[in-house]
Amino acid sequence: MKKPNTKLAEWLTRSGMSHGELARRVRVQAKERGHAHVAPDATSVRRWLNGERPRPPVPGVLADVLSAAVGYRVTTYDLSWGDSEFDRALVYNASFAATVEAVADLGRADVDRRTFLTAAPFTALAGIGPSRDWLLSTLDQQPVPGPRVRLEDVSAVRNMFGFFQEMDIFQGGGSGRLTLAAYVNAHVFPLLRRTHTERVRRALCEAAAEQTYLLGWMAYDDGEQGTAQRYLIQSLRLAEESRNPALGAHVLAGMADQATLLGHPAEGRRLAQAGRAGLAGSASPACLADLWALEARASARLGDRRAAAAAVARSESAFEGVRPGEEPEWAAFIDVAYLHGEHAHTFRDLDQPGHAAEHAHRSIAHARKQNRARRGALSQAALAASHLQRDDLEAAHAAGLRTLSLARKVKSSRAVEAVQDLRTRMKPFGRHRLVADFEERARALTAA
The missing domain is CATH 1.10.533 (Death Domain, Fas)
Structure with a gap:
């Protein structure tokens, strides 16, 4: 009944x-x-x-x-x-008003930590429609009537972005994410429902897209992939409203990274390529370098050695065009430490340990100078894997311990997954004492 x-x-x-x-x-x-x-x-x-x-x-x-x-x-x-409202966050809605409500509902559910949200699966094909529609850039609605938003309101939102992005870079996605979600729910999404001049509207949508993207990225790093995917799709829609192609391409880069990480490299490569297509003529060499790097990683996972190597070269060439101070704030993490860390993983997956170690060392050196534990942990793991590919267990063990040390300093599921990957890669070495030692040390971290 x-x-x-x-x-x-x-x-x-x-x-x-x-x-x-x-x-x-x-x-x-x-x-x-x-x-x-x-x-x-x-x-x-x-x-x-x-x-x-x-x-x-x-x-x-x-x-x-x-x-x-x-x-x-x-x-x-x-x-x-x-969770009906949660499902609609997977939809790239032509209606701006519907987009505002979808992303607001998602943020509210995130803050409330509802069980259906944390258990939501990643849907590999969900990015096809959004990336296509973003490229077509079909816009349709204006905000609903209400108190007019000023540029000063938007500036206040923009000022908070750098604070939360820095928290993510240095402490991991699990640190501060729910605080950001609460802030966005209370101070950002409500502004989208009010009236604006066209100039303010675009600036506000850009700021909202940036923070929605950051929420998605932090959820991604925190291991909540279904939540992350939904935030990223809605961020892409808000980026379209801002008329900022570089920001939209940046969101597609995040979607590409996630798809490849979760075992869908063909989709990851297609998303990265869509981002490059939309970025044409834009002034963000850093974003272009990132998209090429992510295309390289996806190509490596697909076993396409030639395409992967070519994409790495294109990434490095694009990065040479970066001018400090001229890139958007959201591109701050796309630097030497990040790009060479990505290239290290690309060559690891291509089973080219020499190149992997070279890029890993460059990434590690810069990450150490910046005190970026998460990036350092990921690159140390790539270095350890390159040693294992050359059967140098002793060097791999040492790099693995450095990975563990850095992973403990951040709240990042990706850092933990890097440790778990090393555990798997060491298994062929059997019951060697160094394998047993690393296994014992790693078990405590992965259990936590």
């Missing part, structure tokens, strides 16, 4: 609408979104109140109608319908 939906009843009472009026508004809203087949009536509302769950897209539309009526964000979760 179905249980009455008391939460829906409560929100309907707060809205002051009758069953018939709620049904009418849902029909109008659905039609505006291209769902003319959605035609509920008062009887439909009574069935929902009695416990029947409507089919998509009705839950999301209904939540938006109630939100507009009560002046407070109501989600499908609040209506006892679970």
Whole structure:
């Protein structure tokens, strides 16, 4: 027997609408979104109140109608319908208003740490549509009416970005992410619903895209891949609204990195290539260098040695065009330590330990100067792997211990995964004392 939906009843009472009026508004809203087949009536509302769950897209539309009526964000979760709003964060919506609500719902769920969010799977093909639509750059809606936003409001948002990005770079994605999510929910997403001049609107969308991307990147580094993917898709949509092709290409770089890491290098390469196509003529050599580096990593995973080596060369060539102070703030991490660390992993995957070690050493040296423990840990792991490829267990053990030491300093699942990868790579050496020693030391970290 179905249980009455008391939460829906409560929100309907707060809205002051009758069953018939709620049904009418849902029909109008659905039609505006291209769902003319959605035609509920008062009887439909009574069935929902009695416990029947409507089919998509009705839950999301209904939540938006109630939100507009009560002046407070109501989600499908609040209506006892679970994670419908979370699923729509995988959609690259042509509607700007729908995008704002999707990313706001996602942020709220993230702060609340709902179980469906942390367990959400990564969907490899979800990036196909967003990358295509971003390239086509189809725009359609303006923000809803409300208090006008000023450039000063946007500047305040921009000033916070550098603080949180630095926290991620030096402490890992697991440090400060929920604080950023709370800040964005309270101070950034609400601004998107207000009115703006076109200049302010673009600046605000750019700032919101940057911070939404950072939330995705931090979730990615924290091992919550489904959450990360949803943030990145919505960041890409906001970047489109900002009319900043370099920022959109940067978001696609993050999506490419994630896809390759999770075992989908063909999709990773395609996303990196889409980013390069959209970046043409833009003034961000750092972003271009990053996209080539990520294409190289994906090509290496695919076993395409020639394409991987060529992409590394193109990455290094693009990086030569970087001018300090002329790159956007979000590109701050794309430096010698980062790029050579990526190249080290590319050559590791190509089974070219000499080249891998060369790039790893360069990355490690710069990361040490900057006190970047996460980047140092990842590059030390690549160096250790290159030693194992040359059967130098002693050198690999030493680099592995340095990896462990640095991984303990940050909250980063990628650093932990690098340690786990080394454990796997050492198994062919059997019960050697150095393998046993590293296994014992690593077990404590990976368990934690």
